[in-house]
Amino acid sequence: MxxxxxxxxxxxxxxxxxxxxxxxxxxxxxxxxxxxxxxxxxxxxxxxxxxxxxxxxxxxxxxxxxxxxxxxxxxxxxxxxxxxxxxxxxxxxxxxxxxxxxxxxxxxxxxxxxxxxxxxxxxxxxxxxxxxxxxxxxxxxxxxxxxxxxxxxxxxxxxxxxxxxxxxxxxxxxxxxxxxxFASADIFTVTFKGRGGHGAMPHDTIDAAVIASSFVMNVQSVVSRTINPLQPAVVTVGKMVVGTRFNVIAENAVIEGTVRCFDGATRDHIEKQLQIYAENVANVYGATAKVDYIRGSQxxxxxxxxxxxxxxxxxxxxxxxxxxxxxxxxxxxxxxxxxxxxxxxxxxxxxxxxxxxxxxxxxxxxxxxxxxxxxxxxxxxxxxxxxxxxx
Missing domain, CATH: 3.40.630.10 (Zn peptidases)
Structure with missing residues (x-):
C-alpha cells in the first residue's frame, strides 16, 4: 500500500x-x-x-x-x-x-x-x-x-x-x-479572602494561608472519593500565592491548578466539585471563595x-x-x-x-x-x- x-x-x-x-x-x-x-x-x-x-x-x-x-x-x-x-x-x-x-x-x-x-x-x-x-x-x-x-x-x-x-x-x-x-487539560484558579492581621493576634483574623492549605489537602479527595476509580482523572495544584510577611496573617490566597481526564461527565463533575469544596472550606473559616474554571483542550x-x-x-x-x-x-x-x-x-x-x-x-x-x-x-x-x- x-x-x-x-x-x-x-x-x-x-x-x-x-x-x-x-x-x-x-x-x-x-x-x-x-x-x-x-x-x-x-x-x-x-x-x-x-x-x-x-x-x-x-x-x-x-x-x-x-x-x-x-x-x-x-x-x-x-x-x-x-x-x-x-x-x-x-x-x-x-x-x-x-x-x-x-x-x-x-x-x-x-x-x-x-x-x-x-x-x-x-x-x-x-x-x-x-x-x-x-x-x-x-x-x-x-x-x-x-x-x-x-x-x-x-x-x-x-x-x-x-x-x-x-x-x-x-x-x-x-x-x-x-x-x-491525550487528556483534556483545564485550568482553575481559586481565590480565598479572609481577614488579615498581626501574626501575634490570630484570634482577630481569618487566616487565608490556613484556608488555602486546607483546600489543597482536601481537594484530592475529589478524585479519590467521588470519581469512579476506573475513570482516570488528575487534580493538581501547581501554584499557591499567600501572605506578604513572616509576622502578618494573610488576608488573601490564590491557588492555581489543572484538571486532566478523558471523560466529559467526569470533567463536568470535577469542575462542580471544585466549586463546592472551595465554598465549603471558606465557610468553615468564615471566609469567601471565588473559583474561575477555564476549559482548555478537549x-x-x-x-x-x-x-x-x-x-x-x-x-x-x-x-x-x-x-x-x-x-x-x-x-x-x-x-x-x-x-x-x-x-x-x-x-x-x-x-x-x-x-x-x-x-x-x-x-x-x-x-x-x-x-x-x-x-x-x-x-x-x-x-x-x-x-x-x-x-
Missing amino acids: INEKIKQGIKKYGEELTAIRRKLHSEPELSWEEYETTKFVSDYLTQLGIEHRKTEPTGVIANIKGGKPGKTVALRADMDALPVEELNTELPYASKEKGKMHACGHDAHTAMLLIAAKVLNEQKEDIPGNVRLIFQPAEESVTGAKAMVEQGAVEGVDNVFGIHIWSQMPTNRVSCNPGPT AVINDEDSAKLVQQVAADAFGVESLYDEKPTMGGEDFSFYLDEVPGSFALVGSGNPEKDTEWAHHHGKFNVDEDALVTGSELYAQYAWVYLNK
Whole structure:
C-alpha cells in the first residue's frame, strides 16, 4: 500500500530534514510569536510552488492539489517553543534565545511536515485528492488549533492526522491506538479572602494561608472519593500565592491548578466539585471563595478506523516490529479541536535513545530529539496521506 517513491524521497532529503530541524531549534519562538518561523515555512513552500496562505497572527495553511479527483486529508504540525532555559548548551544548534527552547519537539514536527510536503508535492500528479498542510502556532498555550479551525484549516477536509515526537518511547517506534490518547487539560484558579492581621493576634483574623492549605489537602479527595476509580482523572495544584510577611496573617490566597481526564461527565463533575469544596472550606473559616474554571483542550480521542490505518501504514512502511503500545497520557494536546470537526488520529513517534541522551521528559531543559526519528516521522506523515487518499 505504501509508496516506494515517497520512502526513497524522504531518505534522499534526510540531511535537509535534520538541517531544518536544527535551524528551527536554534531559533525558538513562543506561542503567538512565531513570526520568523511562519516566514521560514512560507518561504519554503513558495520555493516548492505549494499554494498557501498565512494565518493571523502566525501560522500557515497550505494545499497540495493532486492530479486526480478525491478526498482531502490534513496533516498538522505545531511550531511554538516553550519559556524553558536550554541546558544542552554544548549542542551546535542550541537555542540562541535565552529563556526560550524547543523543549517539546515542535521544531521536529515542523521540519518533518515540510519534507513530507516536498516529497508529496513531487508525487502530486499521482495523488487522488488533496493534502492540506497545517503549520499551527500556539499549541503550548492550547489556543492555536482552535484559532486555525476558525480560520478554515479543516474546511473541506475529510480526515486529519497529526504526529508528536515522544521521548518516552524507543526511537522509531510508532504508537497510535484507537480511543483516548491525550487528556483534556483545564485550568482553575481559586481565590480565598479572609481577614488579615498581626501574626501575634490570630484570634482577630481569618487566616487565608490556613484556608488555602486546607483546600489543597482536601481537594484530592475529589478524585479519590467521588470519581469512579476506573475513570482516570488528575487534580493538581501547581501554584499557591499567600501572605506578604513572616509576622502578618494573610488576608488573601490564590491557588492555581489543572484538571486532566478523558471523560466529559467526569470533567463536568470535577469542575462542580471544585466549586463546592472551595465554598465549603471558606465557610468553615468564615471566609469567601471565588473559583474561575477555564476549559482548555478537549481529550484527544482517536477515531478507530483512522488509528488502525496509521498502524497499518507504519507496519507496511517500517515493519510490524515498529508498532508500540503506548498507554494514554494525562498530558494535553489541542489537536483535539481538529478532531471535534473531522475524524482523524494522532500518533506518537519514539525518539528516546539512552545512548544519545534523548530520554529526558518533554518540557525539561535537557530535552532533545534523536534525529534518526525525523525520517520516520516525515515518512509517516507522507505515507498516511498517500494511503488514506488511495484506500
